[in-house]
Amino acid sequence: MVPLTQEAHDLVQGCLSPGDTAIDATAGNGHDALFLATTVGELGHVFAIDVQPAACAACQQRVSAAGQTNVQVIHGDHAQFEQLIPGEYRGKVAAVMFNLGYLPGGDKTIVTTAERTVRALAHSLEWLRDGGILCIIAYRGHPGGREEAAAVEAWLRERESEGHLRLTCATFSESQTPVLLALQKG
Numbered sequence: 001m002v003p004l005t006q007e008a009h010d011l012v013q014g015c016l017s018p019g020d021t022a023i024d025a026t027a028g029n030g031h032d033a034l035f036l037a038t039t040v041g042e043l044g045h046v047f048a049i050d051v052q053p054a055a056c057a058a059c060q061q062r063v064s065a066a067g068q069t070n071v072q073v074i075h076g077d078h079a080q081f082e083q084l085i086p087g088e089y090r091g092k093v094a095a096v097m098f099n100l101g102y103l104p105g106g107d108k109t110i111v112t113t114a115e116r117t118v119r120a121l122a123h124s125l126e127w128l129r130d131g132g133i134l135c136i137i138a139y140r141g142h143p144g145g146r147e148e149a150a151a152v153e154a155w156l157r158e159r160e161s162e163g164h165l166r167l168t169c170a171t172f173s174e175s176q177t178p179v180l181l182a183l184q185k186g
Contacts, residue, residue, distance in 0.1 A: 004137055004178055004180050005031070005032075005099075005137065007180055008032075008097065008135050008137055008180055008182075009032075009035050011133065011135055011180075011182055012035075012036075012039075012095045012097060012133055012135050013039055014133075015094055015095055015131065015132060015133040015184070016036070016039045016040055016044075016094050016095055017040075017094070018040060018041035018043055018044060019040065019041065019043040019044050020039075020040045020044050020093075020094035020095070021040070021044060021045045021046070021047075021089055021092055021093050021094060022036040022039070022040055022044070022045075022046050022047075022093065022094055022095040022096070022097070023036075023046070023047045023048075023049070023085065023093055023095070023096040023097070023124070023127070024036055024046065024047070024048040024049065024059075024097050025049050025078040025081065025096055025097065025098045025120055025124065026049070026050060026078060026097075026098050026099045026100065026112065027048035027049055027050035027055055027056065027059040027073060028050060028055050028058070028059065028099055028103050028104065029055065029058045029059065029062060029103070029104060029105070030048065030058055030059030030060070030061070030062030030063055031062070032048075032097045032099065033046055033048035033059050033062070033063055033071050033073075034062055034063050034066055034068060034071075036071075036095065036097065037063055037066075037068040037070050037071045038066070038068065040070065040094075041070075042069070042070055043070075044070055045070050045071075045072070046070055046071045046072070047071075047072050047074060047084070047085055047089075048063075048071055048072070048073045048074065049074045049076055049077075049078050049081070049084055050073075050074075050075065050076075050103075051075070051076065051077045051078070051110070052103055052106060052107075052110060053075060054103070054106060055103050055106065056073050056074075056075045059071075059073050060073045077116065078098070078112075078116070078117070078120035079115075079116035079117070079119040079120050081119075081120050081123035081124060081127070082123045082126070085127060089127055090126055090127050091126070091127065091128070091129055092127070092129050093124075093127045093128050093129060093132055094128075094129060094132050094133070095128075095132060095133045095134075095135065096124040096127065096128060096132075096133075096134050096135070097135045097136075098112075098117065098120070098121075098124075098134075098135070098136040098137070099136075099137050099139075100112045100117060100136065100137065100138045100139055100145070100148055100149070100152070101138075101139035101141075101142055101145055102139075102142060108142065111142060111143075111144060111145075112148060113144060113148060114144070114147050114148040114150075114151035114152075115151075117148055117151070117152060118151055118152065118155050121134065121136075121152065121155055122155075125159065125164075125183075125185065128185045129185065130185055130186070131184065131185060132184070132185045133182055133183070133184050133185075134182060134183045134184075134185070135180070135181075135182045136152055136180070136181045136182065137178055137179070137180050137181075138152055138178060138179050138181065139178045140175060140176055140177065140178060140179065141176040141177075141178075146175055146176075149179055149181075152181055153179075153181060156181055156183050159183055160183075162186075163186040164183050164184065164185055164186045165183065165184040165186055166181075166182075166183050
């Protein structure tokens with residue numbers, strides 16, 4: 001079985017080209033930011049956002065160690081997306097990635113929440129270009145995780161009725177397992 005993060009990367013890679021702009025809305029330890037930076041290349045740009053200073057430092061260290069200079073790490077809350085990403089990128093971003101839950105190896109009491117994540121998703125959609133992808137891995141094993149995943153899935157279903165293509169890539173019947181959800185902007 002292919003790891004969920006690899007499935008997410010495969011899905012997003014199909015929407016990215018060298019020179020594109022992408023966003024890692026939950027930078028964490030920097031794995032997605034590094035993937036995005038490598039994929040968009042030196043002419044592209046990646047914004048990586050995280051609310052935790054330790055995550056920002058870990059992300060910056062990972063991309064710097066890999067020689068990537070096209071990543072801007074931003075300390076902030078993804079729910080304030082519209083204040084963190086420069087307005088000139090509105091409608092021009094090729095991909096936005098989210099890994100919901102808590103920072104692996106970090107403080108497990110600091111978690112993403114349904115309300116803040118749905119707000120961040122709404123802002124993300126404004127920044128995506130037509131054909132751009134919004135990709136979310138929702139971890140459901142922590143307190144509030146199942147509710148957050150359900151809220152994200154409901155939000156995506158509503159966007160589908162607006163003409164966007166909802167892609168539910170990997171769901172599992174077990175309520176504790178992570179799910180991969182995505183939306184392609186129509």
